[in-house]
Amino acid sequence: MTITSAEREPADYLTVRGILKNDGAGTVVVPAELRGNELDVLRTGPSLGGATVVDFTHHKRYYVLRDTDGRPLTTTGLSSLKAGESVRVFMQFPAPPTSTSTVGFQLPLFDTANIKISG
Numbered sequence: 001m002t003i004t005s006a007e008r009e010p011a012d013y014l015t016v017r018g019i020l021k022n023d024g025a026g027t028v029v030v031p032a033e034l035r036g037n038e039l040d041v042l043r044t045g046p047s048l049g050g051a052t053v054v055d056f057t058h059h060k061r062y063y064v065l066r067d068t069d070g071r072p073l074t075t076t077g078l079s080s081l082k083a084g085e086s087v088r089v090f091m092q093f094p095a096p097p098t099s100t101s102t103v104g105f106q107l108p109l110f111d112t113a114n115i116k117i118s119g
Helices: none
Strands: 002-008 013-021 052-055 060-063 086-094 102-106 113-116
Touching: 002 102, 002 113, 060 086
Parallel strands: none
Antiparallel strands: 002 013, 013 086, 052 060, 052 102, 102 113
8 A cells, every 4th residue: 555645634633645546467455454344344344444553753653534323534434456457546634733734553463654744
């Protein structure tokens, strides 16, 4: 996964966008671990609901926002990617304080990535 942007929105949330790509030679199943293990999220099917951002300065972790029905505000319906296939993805989080310009992005099975917030 490549992060393409992390933008602070006027409504006080953070939108992280990226591209999830299969660089392999065959079709891969998108791992179920990416959706996390919260019961509300598990009911919504494949997603990136397990993603978090960490404000290391203020020692706070932010989880993907949910709508009023408990569905994660993130790309859903991810099942498999063919060889060379890529898909644009997004995740929305509560925005950290405006004094925070860099956060750690965490997605199950991936290393933590430090990303700079714009906006």
